[in-house]
Amino acid sequence: MNIDLLRASLSRRGVLKAGAAGTVLTALPSEAHAVGPDDAPFDYTNPATLSDWAPSRYGPRDQRGTLNEVTPAKTARVLRQTLDDNRPVKTYNLGTLMWSGFPTIQPYQPERRHELKLLLGGYPPPPGFGGHVAFEEPFGVNKLSVHEERFEPYCTFQIGSQLDGLNHIGAAGLFYNGFRGPDIARDHGTAMLGGEHTGPIVTKGILLDIVGVKVATGQQDALGAPAANGQPVLKDNYRITVEDIKQAMEFGRIDRIDPGDAVLLRTGWNNLLARRDPAELARWGGSGGMPGIYLREARYLAKFRPVLIGSDTWTLEVLGNPVNNDGTIIPVHQELLMRHGIRIAESYALDELAADRVRQFVFIVTPQYVEGATCGNSPPAALAQP
Known part of the structure; x- marks a missing residue:
């Protein structure tokens, strides 16, 4: 998650002051998109609540979170069940193309850039x-x-297609499994939870084609202005609900999410990068909000213990009213990374999978093997037989 883009996007809106063919689905009531009791942020800053989320289910010194669910047996099962030896396999690049001058905003020093x-x-x-x-x-x-x-300085892995580490986001100096920032911070990165504890991931991938469902079922109220390349995108600040997730599973004939799966939500947002148009890039940066999930959806998906949850936006979670009008900043990141040890994937390119109607596939990513790093931005891949 690009913290520079986040700060700039929220500041502009005054928040920061200190399928299956023939599937019939119905539109959601507007109330489903409002903030409800299931969206109450958890107070990770209160030491009395530490025992509610740490130690992790994987042990008091664990540094891998739900990566523990991707066992050699699971990988073998995914390869066996997903790919047929008698059919050709197509490899999809799920990474967003990077270029010198890739959009990012620099509200403070030292700045970040891809140059x-x-x-x-x-x-x-x-x-x-x-x-x-x-x-x-x-x-x-x-x-x-x-x-x-x-x-060129200042390089960061927190740009473009990326997989956040468990040391990326915390609360009041606390991070996943109760590790404390002052205890693990080093000049080069962090002494615990760093990129060296991620490693290659080969598991089942699931595409939840949210924007595809909206287009296929005529739910125009969920769609914003198309991208400059003509592709549909979800409305700015559209909240993806639990009901949307269930509809996308029905649309894609996905009957279950298993522990260790990689869950990816398509909003169409990645198309805003296609023409490199300044107005489109500002929109991609969240000038009017950004579609994504909020806490209820994060908690719903976390119950399945996926290895990661990601999307084609740069923050996964929704930005814009009504969810960001109380001063709370990216609580979904805290919920997934801190409480559940679930990594967050951002800016993945999912349109080719959707065009080929691929909903389940072999997911592969090998993040940079860098000691203490807060994420890796190696582009992921998918293997499928469309």
Whole structure:
């Protein structure tokens, strides 16, 4: 989750002051999208409540959360049940394309950015070249030339398609399993809960095509203005409800979510990046809100103990009234990461899966193996037989 984008998006709205063919579904009543008693944020800042969520069900020193549900046996079962040896397999890239200048907002220092510079060696640079030149003459008797990247400061993994770690979001200095920020913070990252404890994930993926359901069933009130590339998107600040999730499961003929599954919700939001249009990028950044789930939905999905819950937005949870009018900031992140040890995936590209009507698949991601990192932004993949 891009904290810079979050701060800027909420500040602009004054919040921060300190399927299946033939499926018939009905529209949801507007009351389902309002904040209710099941949405009350939990007070993680009260030491008296620590025993309500820590230690974790996986043990007092656990650093992996629901990754523990992705056992070798589960991976073998997913591969066996999802892929047929007699049919070709299509590999889908679920990562969002990154480019130099990828949108992010810098409300404070040190800023974050994705900005690559090319380093070249072994030939004269072209006119106007703005990268780095290591050497111009070919190197060695074999006339070596070379290209590498150099990252401009300030690089972060918290940009683009990413999988949040359990050290990313906490409350009052407390993090997953009761680990305390002052005890684990180091110059390079964190001494516990870092990226080195994630590792490769191969499990069952589930696509909940929320925007696809709305289009297929004519629920126009849930849709916002189409993206510049003509693709449908959910309305800005549209709250995805538990009822929406159940409809998407029915639409995709998904009968269950098992422990260790990867659950991905499609809103269409990723299409706002397609044309790199400034107005579209501002909308993607949450200028008018952002569709997503809230606490009731997070708690509903958490009961299944998925390894991750993600979407094609950069925060997963809904932004905008009525859920953000009480000063509460991204409580879904606290609920999933802190209480349940469920990682959050953001800015995944899900449109190709939806176009091929793929609802269940083999999900693969190998986040960066970086000690102490708060997330990894290696693009994930899906294997399926559409």
